[in-house]
Amino acid sequence: MKPLLVLITASSSEEGAGLARALLEARLASCVNLLPGVRSFYWWQGKREEASEVLLLVKSAHEQWDELQAAVRRHHSYECPEIIALAPERVGERYLSWWKGELSRSSLEA
Structure with a gap:
């Protein structure tokens, strides 16, 4: 199992927490960190946009991408x-041993 760190932005802390819970419940992540206070500047459909977001740092595996x-x-x-x-x-x-162990629990519990 190869470790993967996945970056995901969400519109709010509530949405970020919901995503984190869903990924943990499905054993697609061993840990998710929510970093609030992210201010994003980006292009969307030809217009420059700005938004307050939350960044999720998801510890997952290449095999679960x-x-x-x-x-x-x-x-x-x-x-x-x-x-x-x-x-x-x-x-x-x-830490890597723990990371992989938590992701592989889904196969042990099935």
């Missing part, structure tokens, strides 16, 4: 949600 994207799209309010994956180059051994 497709399922994670589908779950985010199902629960997200945005027409085009930001879902960006980064492959960590290094993760502390003890």
Whole structure:
């Protein structure tokens, strides 16, 4: 199992918490951090936009990427949600063991 750090923005803390709970419940994440107070500047449909958002840092796995994207799209309010994956180059051994262990629990509990 290869670790994946996924960045997702949400419109509010409430939406971010709902996404976090959905991803944890489905065992698509071992941990989700919500970082409030994000101010985003971006182009949308030819217009420059600004928005207050929440950033989710999702600890997942490469093998769960497709399922994670589908779950985010199902629960997200945005027409085009930001879902960006980064492959960590290094993760502390003890933390990585925990990270993988929590993601693999879904197969143990099935």
